[in-house]
Amino acid sequence: MTTHGRVTLPIEVGIDEDVKKLMQQLGADAVRNSDGTHLPDLVHELAAKVYSTYFPARGDQEWALDNPDTTIHQYLQSPRTPALGGDLVIDIMEGYLTEQFAPNTQVDLARYWQVIDRTTGRTLAREEWELIDDSHVRILAPELGHLYTVNFLARQIWDSTQMYNYITNNWDDDPTRHQERPYDVRLPKVWERVRSELDRWLAEHDEIDVVRFTTFFYHFTLVFNNQRKEKYVDWFGYSASVSVEAMEAFYAEYGYRLTPEDFVDEGYYNCSFRVPTKAFRDWMDFQNRFVTSRVRELTDAVHAAGKEAMMFLGDNWIGTEPYGERFAETGLDAVVGSVGNAATCRMISDIPHVRYTEGRFLPYFFPDVFNPEGDPVGEANTSWMAARRAIVRSPLDRIGYGGYLSLAIQFPEFVERITQICQEFRDIYEAAAGERPLAAPVRVGVLNAWGKVRSWQTHMVAHALPFEQTEAYVGVLEALAGLPFDVEFMSFDDIRAGVPEGIDVLVNVGEAGTAFSGGAHWADVELQSVVRRFVADGGGIIGVGEPCAYIANGAVNQLSDVFGVDQEQSFSLSTDRYPTRAEEHFIMQGEGGAALRLNAAGGSRFWVPVTSSVEVVASEGTSVHAAVNAYGQGRSVYLAGLPFSQENARILARAIYWAARAEDSYEASIHAEDQRVDVASYADGAVFVYNSSMETVSTVLHGVPQEKAAVTLEPLGSLWLRP
């Protein structure tokens, strides 16, 4: 049945008839402008909600240029420079883009700059170095053979997203474009201006129903190099939220001073792979409180104007923390974000405390894909295949597209395909009726140093961009995002007093030393003890990659007794291993008795069996790829790595059932024999069967009430079985 709504389209000037026709065809009930497009007058005629982007931290450039003291700041680290004899002068801006940053030399250098001997970790006294000019520091008596760096505060004189767009689109020759400056709402005069400008804008824009904030105040970390190429990107980075004013306010509130090194963090800039320090957590908390309160003022103004407030999950989203404790206080109505894969989709759709979430789907209607050589239908299919897995488990409330509609309408097959996708999305949404489909009887707790605040955000660097080093670990998140398990993200602090009731299986995933594996947290005997007792009392634990890794007391894996495997550092090469092999273990059983094949590519090497009880399920050379262990009343599963695939997702699902000692109920649980096909079952008896592959699949369903459980699905195809 064709239905209508829950779809947002980007529209533009000059194609009014196409807009109307397309809105009808896709069932769109909302329209928006894009970067570089304007809303046509037509919007008044459309029976649709109208969104408009709004840029509180850079929308007011005339004012910004008149107030150059209002820029955003960042801490940057100079190159690591060795003292090899002679004068040691460090060119602190080496490698940075002078169009983006200018060292702020006007601050109290003793307090807000810092020179560190990176050989010893010692901070030099102010008398030991001097500023030669705006971008050169001299170390006065360097120690021969030591390395020095300068942590310096820099004004950010070019907004990150605008810089990206400007450089990518080569706007140098466009006289209508300027390099936009970001301003810092921490300054009272900026805040006053932002507030009054929003009031003015709201009063002038009656036609707008939804103010789509793009976004608020602090951009994620994005630094370009002197070749105008990306030098550093951290989608979670708080680096561009710093300022002297904020640091002073922090001191007043928290009673201790942050140093430049608290931001520079040995050059790692507190990326989310770092086990967060207390200082950084405090800073996040501090800025989250500030941003939340300021956002609330804006949303109050929006509501007072009779409009809705929507936040874009990206760009200047830093400090909003949708999974933080204060998100309800923002007063936001909705969040919209870009859907890159299943995990990023869940990152949006699981956000609590808003009335609705919206996913911006790929591909953007941009010329890089919409050209004669491009494959927009293929990209739409790939995107939908990934996103649908997540949407079924936790529905977005809306979907939408971005870019130039005038471009998309030149590709009728694409329009046809997204028409189907929009309808399939509505069918899924309506079947769920605001609820989720039935969950599997096992609850999973993903355990790391971040916990809830980084729900679905682990192992990501720049949104959904792939990174070779994280592929084997982020695959676990991607798998979970489309599996029928209820998932909670838990920090080590959350379980120190005991694993919360209701969690059946803990999952610890990642590389040694990272926040996701846990690093030094595993030196905490209480934490170890809690997990040991949880498993011994009947709980399950799954470790992927380098779980629980902290080198101490004769082990890397601090729970090597629980997992029965540990990483070989070459210190135990003298020990002979005679693993018990169990290649036909439950977790590897596939359709018709054929074994599933674990792809652990990119995962950790050289994990070896270290107890007599462990069973090795898969291995390559001397490296264990999968192992299972019984421990007291409970069970553990080790996997060396799990890049996403439907087959690996199936192995993870079976491992979760087994770890929870629920393998006997797996056979009758809702699933298709072929792992390429996913199945969701709803409270009213409806069953949605969808092919998460590009092949035609015939398979048999288990656990569904319908009699006829044999199905055949086209590539990406789906069907509904209703009681």
Next chain:
Amino acid sequence: MTTHGRVTLPIEVGIDEDVKKLMQQLGADAVRNSDGTHLPDLVHELAAKVYSTYFPARGDQEWALDNPDTTIHQYLQSPRTPALGGDLVIDIMEGYLTEQFAPNTQVDLARYWQVIDRTTGRTLAREEWELIDDSHVRILAPELGHLYTVNFLARQIWDSTQMYNYITNNWDDDPTRHQERPYDVRLPKVWERVRSELDRWLAEHDEIDVVRFTTFFYHFTLVFNNQRKEKYVDWFGYSASVSVEAMEAFYAEYGYRLTPEDFVDEGYYNCSFRVPTKAFRDWMDFQNRFVTSRVRELTDAVHAAGKEAMMFLGDNWIGTEPYGERFAETGLDAVVGSVGNAATCRMISDIPHVRYTEGRFLPYFFPDVFNPEGDPVGEANTSWMAARRAIVRSPLDRIGYGGYLSLAIQFPEFVERITQICQEFRDIYEAAAGERPLAAPVRVGVLNAWGKVRSWQTHMVAHALPFEQTEAYVGVLEALAGLPFDVEFMSFDDIRAGVPEGIDVLVNVGEAGTAFSGGAHWADVELQSVVRRFVADGGGIIGVGEPCAYIANGAVNQLSDVFGVDQEQSFSLSTDRYPTRAEEHFIMQGEGGAALRLNAAGGSRFWVPVTSSVEVVASEGTSVHAAVNAYGQGRSVYLAGLPFSQENARILARAIYWAARAEDSYEASIHAEDQRVDVASYADGAVFVYNSSMETVSTVLHGVPQEKAAVTLEPLGSLWLRP
């Protein structure tokens, strides 16, 4: 020209005519017995030296059984046992072989046993545990969720080598065989007996010219499990040299007490991959002094009887340390050892302070190879190909074979082949005339925590057995063993005051945390500074795998500024890398301009460029496989791994030249264009060209005085060019 001598044959009873014929054919000038064979009366007639094995630490079994208090001891660690509620009783012998070990419960348990909480590292007070019976310990008030181990002193009641032979040859049903007990010469009554027995034996064996000690007093660590299979083997292990008497003597000499944990070492037992502790180094020194003085008494007795004293490099060789400071004091005339590959060959042939060295070649004349399905000729060829590379660079003085001659003579092709090998060996030896061939003009220092004492012994677990995890690193040693560079093994202490004069290129090879990479040594700022200045002043450094690795101050590789690469721990994934690529770099230039291909399989992953100057020569995905960097006046080369092959050896040779800034002299240096062919040049102008491959190779020689430098060599073939 056929020559004679420098070859030792194993002979046996009952094949006198064959012995004579074969000795003549191979040019053998010495004979020996093997384990399980006796020397025939014939030896009196042969114009040959006669060797006899002698077992000072287990040869006297009747006496040993009468003196059960004289056994060798070892420290063993019980399984890591968690406290999960209820009584915590640890079965300390779980997994050990009761035929090999019996816990010694008669010692002062408070001092010589130790119970450790492996969760916290805390040693429990004696009151916190009790011994239930000979093999069970109860922890009286275990902390829930903690792990406990017992370090216990055990009597070794079965000699390691004899146990190995007994079990391997299934002697259980042989009434003439008993499980032999090793005895400890630390006890005065044992030493008295050993001394007097040797005197008696020497007097009774006029026919023996060479006493082949097999070996002295303390066996390398070899532990079997309760299935009678090897559980732990460390060819360098000192575990079986411990005793209450020795620990007391140590205390008296060194002024501090060793604890059981000093031997158990978190369960790693001070294997040579561990960065050695002060306690362990002191123990090595202590036992080396003791063993040296006792060996000297034996060699004096041997010499007094008009015979030579030869040491077998293996079995009970612990404490002799052929590369230690005291080896000259042993008075030994010769060392004989088993040649597994080039590195193990150099380990023998480079031993200083003896009159001659002898290599026992493969294959042994044993039924595992000498049977209709076996390939003794193939094994002889493989062995000779590897050993010859080393022998040319540093000649052994003699070679020999082991096993049953009666078996070998059934394979005439094999006899024919080793006849050629023996002759080729003598030709090489005589060409060198006691010297080495001309060396390349670059001196290499292999830098690790062990230095000289572990010359050619790094990355080995059990002699030349292959280990997947070490292949990429031990390959560097194997390459160096056959390359024309003078090599010194240097410890970090050796260079702390400055890299010694004459060293051109330092090589640091291994896995992070190991003694070979250096582990915590790299936290030493002075060490870092010395190496930085050495390179900056014009020196070279080559790092392979995870060189200089110690996580601190924003780097894994503490010399990442020198190498320009560092290991990515995921903390820098936010940083974009734009490596300068130099795939056609000098170090990769092969014959005729074709690039050499580095095989870095098994090496370290995720090393990335971190400076603007570094050039990436080879990579896979985001992992650098080879990189070069200019640093001050000097140069560095990073290689991710270097499993041995002739091609990798060639890359290493070129890297050494380049790092030493000697690449301009490479073209004219002595080498063949084809890396499969090695060339050695002698002071008198002779040139030896040898094909280190199993293929026929035609190539052109560089740097030789001969006019006609184009050669073609059969598989494994060789030729001499003489002026």
